[in-house]
Amino acid sequence: MTEMRTEVLQEILDEIARDMAHQTERGAVASYIPELAKADRSRFGIAVAPIEGDVLVAGDADERFSIQSISKVFTLTLAMERAGRELWSRVGREPSGNRFNSIVQLEQERGVPRNPFINAGAIVVADILLEGRAPDAAIGDVLALCRRLAQDETVGIDDAVAESETRTGERNRALAYFMSAEGNLREPVDKTLDVYFHQCAVAMSCRQLARAGSYLCAAGRKRGFADKVVTLDRARRINALMMTCGLYDASGEFAFQIGIPAKSGVGGGVLGIVPGVASIAAWSPGLDTHGSSLLGQAAFRELARRTGWSVFGPVSEDG
Structure with a gap:
């Protein structure tokens, strides 16, 4: 090249x-x-x-x-710094071979998502960024990183998209509640999803x-x-x-x-x-x-x- x-x-x-x-x-x-x-x-x-x-x-x-799942590159960057190697005990590194919002695969693998780029994996990453803090703080970190990397303070969150995601995100809620039941989410589901829906709306x-x-x-x-x-x-x-x-x-x-x-x-x-x-x-x-x-x-x-x-x-x- x-x-x-x-x-x-x-x-x-x-x-x-x-x-x-x-x-x-x-x-x-x-x-x-x-x-x-x-x-x-x-x-x-x-x-x-x-x-x-x-x-x-x-x-x-x-x-x-709306960058949607491309935001997962930036949240993964933050999570690798925040959690280090522990991150990989909660999310895998293998291709899924299934739809990005598959519930079947998540159930088969006891709540540990295949990788951080499918929805379930990104929700775990959001939970890691949230841990011990308010959703606004975690969302603020994601937005600050995007602005810093883009070298543009006008980068923002599309509130209409965030609201639309929150209103229609039942499948993501299902993924999150299943992972919570399996012990792979440590924060309340609604707060973790608040971070996730807003990162997707950057x-x-x-x-x-x-x-x-x-x-x-x-x-x-x-x-x-x-x-x-x-x-x-x-x-x-x-x-x-x-x-x-x-x-x-x-x-x-x-x-x-x-x-x-x-x-x-x-x-x-x-x-x-x-x-x-x-x-x-x-x-x-x-x-x-x-x-x-x-x-x-x-x-x-x-x-x-x-x-x-x-x-x-x-x-x-x-x-």
Whole structure:
């Protein structure tokens, strides 16, 4: 994997945005969360934050959207610092092979989620961030980290989305109560879910999100920061989990076709990390049947093909 000249990369992004604008198959919005059902499927944005240089953007890259499960990358970053190795006694590190909100798998495994990127795993992570504190304090930590990483104090929580999630989140409540019954939640379920629903409602643009994820492509460092955001080892582990678990039960296919560690969210965003090169964010609200942006994945595939940015080597025309 190599860096590219700025003008060449900008041309590639512009061409991808033009191509995505003409796509007729755009997926379906996440209608089970009423506020997300209002999203415009015609929108598409992409941003690339190289380790060195300015963020490059195309399309609707400054339109803010609910990052949803992409927030799990940032909460995992906080939880690894807060809990250390104990984290892995409460949540696993294996791909799920099931839907991101599967209850059956959680019951089979006695309340220990497969990984921190499925809903049950992220709820455990939220419980770790909450432990011994009020929900506002834990939510404040998540928001402060997102603002710090994006280097933008305007990053915020979409209150309408948070309310919509809270009102319709019965399946997440079922997951949380089951884990509580198994002893894997230590705080009251309603408080833990308050943290979880609000983290999912963080709203960012592609430009902000690409900038926020850049510490993971730079071995835990971020340009302009005096200290590392995370250690090299933790950055490597987060990237590994993104590669194996970041697109839920389609993570293997994304790795096979594209080969970039990534995390998607049902708001239509996809955050990707090219180690040593760049952080990438794409957004389009229409989702595939696995719950990830249809055009976002297509954009990543084309970007990887045009740049050679795959941890497994060049991406061919036919995949």
